[in-house]
Amino acid sequence: MRAFAIAIAISTSATAVPAQKPDFAAAAAFSEKNSGLAVLVYQKGKLIFERYQNGHKQDQPVHIFSGTKSFVPMVALIAEKDGLLKLDEKVYKTITEWKGDKLREKITIRHLLNLTSGLKNNDKQLHQGRAPDQYGASIACLCTSEPGTKFKYGSNHVLVFGELLKRKLQARQRKSSTHKTMPTDFVDYLKVRLLDRIDCRFDKWKRDKKGNPALSLGAHMTAREWGKFGQLILNRGRHKSRQIVPSRHWDECFVGSKAKVDYGLNFWLLGIHSNQRHGPIPPGTVAAIGLHKQLLIVMPLRKTVIVRFASEKAAFDERQFLKIMFGK
Numbered sequence: 001m002r003a004f005a006i007a008i009a010i011s012t013s014a015t016a017v018p019a020q021k022p023d024f025a026a027a028a029a030f031s032e033k034n035s036g037l038a039v040l041v042y043q044k045g046k047l048i049f050e051r052y053q054n055g056h057k058q059d060q061p062v063h064i065f066s067g068t069k070s071f072v073p074m075v076a077l078i079a080e081k082d083g084l085l086k087l088d089e090k091v092y093k094t095i096t097e098w099k100g101d102k103l104r105e106k107i108t109i110r111h112l113l114n115l116t117s118g119l120k121n122n123d124k125q126l127h128q129g130r131a132p133d134q135y136g137a138s139i140a141c142l143c144t145s146e147p148g149t150k151f152k153y154g155s156n157h158v159l160v161f162g163e164l165l166k167r168k169l170q171a172r173q174r175k176s177s178t179h180k181t182m183p184t185d186f187v188d189y190l191k192v193r194l195l196d197r198i199d200c201r202f203d204k205w206k207r208d209k210k211g212n213p214a215l216s217l218g219a220h221m222t223a224r225e226w227g228k229f230g231q232l233i234l235n236r237g238r239h240k241s242r243q244i245v246p247s248r249h250w251d252e253c254f255v256g257s258k259a260k261v262d263y264g265l266n267f268w269l270l271g272i273h274s275n276q277r278h279g280p281i282p283p284g285t286v287a288a289i290g291l292h293k294q295l296l297i298v299m300p301l302r303k304t305v306i307v308r309f310a311s312e313k314a315a316f317d318e319r320q321f322l323k324i325m326f327g328k
Helices: 024-033 065-081 109-113 134-139 156-175 186-193 223-234 250-254 318-326
Strands: 036-043 046-052 219-221 286-290 294-299 304-310
Touching: 024 036, 024 046, 024 318, 036 223, 065 109, 065 156, 065 186, 065 219, 065 223, 065 250, 065 286, 065 294, 109 156, 134 156, 156 186, 223 294, 223 304, 294 318, 304 318
Parallel strands: none
Antiparallel strands: 036 046, 036 304, 286 294, 294 304
16 A cells, blocks of 8 residues: 555444543534534434524535545545556556656556645636636646645646546447446446445536536535435445445545645545544544535544535634534
């Protein structure tokens, strides 16, 4: 494994945290005061707390923004099993526009997913209105640092992955008559290979003018639907008796890099020492986090999944939220 620090794996068999009586209502009140719309808590697969706030309703979808990124590594693992790619393959072999560029030739799929590709951030261009071609604009970005050495939060890393997967799927379709009906679009592939299999639905998915789905911030879904995806993460890619996401490289999704120890493959690693300003968070705790603190928090040691929605930016800290919920 090429990752830097081994995080405690997402596992339902780990030693349990000593029992404490959680205060879900207090945490929900904290969320509500900070523009919160919903707080849901699942334990051992059951929805045990559900609160909608500030006029929000159960069936209303919310734009989860960067929480969308958490679908990308799951698709990557499925695509690897499907023989489409390998996490450590060089991107330029598919994104041939990069051939001959000494830095961009070093970028791997793993670099794209842990945001250490070294690509220059161009979020302002990508997020200004409805961009004409987000994938093309991301591929055109120059590499300004050695891949793997610097963490740069931004959309272009996963958008390049979107184009790479599209080309891989198109090539597979051209080569084999048995794959003529295989999706060639990231969202369609995600739906067929993952979401439909766990009965999880999204309301809509933002796309650019060219029709490319926004892998970095495109999904709109209800809290309960995002919670279904959280259960899949808690259960290490299993749904009921089926292994939906291959387990071979599962733990690598939740390992930091040298450049950013608290960020794995599109997941924030909350349960490590550097992230515990407001008291201890159980090891192995991970999160998908979107703008305005849309949260999907997975806590394996508590067998707990938490979904939090909000309407606008506020002074909200997810670690303080968890401290209020679970105490010290």
